[in-house]
Amino acid sequence: MTTTRTNGSLYTHSENHIATVEFGHPASNSFPSELLERLTNAINTLSNDPSIHVIILKSEGEKAFCAGASFDELVAITNLEEGKKFFSGFANVINSMRKCKQPILGRIQGKTVGGGVGLASACDYCMATEAASIKLSELTIGIGPFVIEPAVSRKIGLAAFEALAWDASQWKNAYWAKEKGVFTRVFETITELDKEVQLFAEKLASYNPQAIQAMKEVNWKGTDHWDKLLTERAEVSGELVLSKFTKDALEKFKK
Template sequence: MIHEVQGGHVQAEIHKGIATIEFFHPQGNSLPGKLLNELAKEIHSAGHNKEVRVIVLRSAGEKAFCGGASFDELMAITTPEEGQAFFNGFAQVINAMRKVPVLIIGRIHGKCVGGGVGLAAACDYAIAVEGAEIKLSELAVGIGPFVVGPAVERKIGTSAFSQLAIDAAMWRNGDWARRKGLFAELHPNLDSMDESILRLSTTLAASSPEAMQEMKKMFWKGTDHWDQLLTERAAISGRLVLSSFTRTAIQKFKEKAVKA
């Protein structure tokens, strides 16, 4: 099933116990609010489908895995309530990934920015290629990785998370991400990555669903408060995005992108 959303799509299909969920947006796989909502719904639906044993989360295209929040939508926000509602879309996706009773494999085929790093961190097992650089760029536009922060910090630790959050202009390469634990595997090319994803997803699809469900609970122990926490964090971002600093910074980023 495919859902067309604001020029992009969210698509899901199930084959032999493996649910593949794909998202796409022509602006670097950035995530507008409606696409985030559809992505959260598809993850929840697949995760509670009795035919599904494992989820593979991927994005379409050959460039970025995920460009993070949609700049166009950020610029359209006019009130703190609208801002919170937008950033809560990321909270919904992360919480859906956290709460579904199946394991999620992430296919990270390219760069991850901001919320894209959060998606990779919320996967239970992320498999990437060597070109999959990462950057938490939020501070550069006057906000911070408040919503995705808990997922990133849980996966790579406070020190590495703070390094990403503070130096918001610096790209870290795939090897850095693998050594810090964000990526479980790093492959030299797409074929090698996809071969590993197929191998692991096929193995998990034939494994005990009860055992994997209990493992998932164990992996995410101590996160039961995230429904409230991430909503509170979304309010912080929703307030900061209205600042003149953020408006000016986003406009500069957009102008730079157009010239490029």
């Protein structure tokens, strides 16, 4: 069942020390500002809950995992402040994920674009189906994957990031994403994916929470400057989204 709400939906369910956070939006699980804010708040709340040992991040439906930024909101941006605020939404989510005390498992069932690739890269461990191709399409509409770059490059290295970012119209398949390190395991079906995600989450939830938290801190060492960096990147994107090139490209896309 997928949501029909224009501002999207977000549900959190907790059981046996495992929290599942599921987001949805009728436009291929894309993100308007309100949904980005709700996801950030949900992760921050779970991070401070000692009864939660692991978090699963997933999206609704069986098709796209995430289409990135909401095109309706991108089109509606009229000034730099609005632009910076919108892209800061992705910055805030990524920063909440890296600071989160628990490991976040990504469950990626389908195609993933732009900010969705950033979310997958900010997960601590990601599993996907064969249908989970990825693309950084930002240059095609006159902006760039600036806010998510640190998260993607940290996960797959600069060379693989460049292969994605420059070749902005091309999909890379799930096995390419696995080879580069976005995904750790790839399955044929969503049924297999869900089974393995649950089994893995249960394993992680059974480990010493102190060791898990220490492991998370070690893995994200050297990213403390991201609060400032990602906000600066949001400003770059916020400025570019006002360009004539981008306005024209977004209008064409909408039509």
